[in-house]
Amino acid sequence: MDAELLADWLWKIVCAEDFFVRGTIGKQLARAADSVSANLGKGCAHFWFKESRQFYFYARASCLETKSWIRKLKTRGIYSEHDCDE
Numbered sequence: 001m002d003a004e005l006l007a008d009w010l011w012k013i014v015c016a017e018d019f020f021v022r023g024t025i026g027k028q029l030a031r032a033a034d035s036v037s038a039n040l041g042k043g044c045a046h047f048w049f050k051e052s053r054q055f056y057f058y059a060r061a062s063c064l065e066t067k068s069w070i071r072k073l074k075t076r077g078i079y080s081e082h083d084c085d086e
Helices: 003-016 019-045 049-075 081-085
Strands: none
Touching (some): 003 019, 019 049, 049 081
8 A cells, every 4th residue: 555545544544533533643643644645755856865865764754653653543442453454
C-alpha cells in the first residue's frame, strides 16, 4: 500500500470513531499519515540531493509516528488487532 492510500484508509477509520478518539488519537494519526506522503512528494520535487534526503528523513519519522498511533489503536482496543496489523 502506498503512502497516499494508507493516509486515505486511516482517514476513513478516524472519521468513523467517536468524538473523543477523533480528537485525541485521530487528529495525530491523520496528520502523521498525511505527512508521510507529503514529505515523500517534497523529496522527489527537490533538485539537490541533500534537500531531498532531508524530506525523506521527515517522511521516515512520520511513518514511525503513524505506526506508533496505529499500535495505540490496537492496544487500547479502539480498532481490531487484525485491521491494525494489516
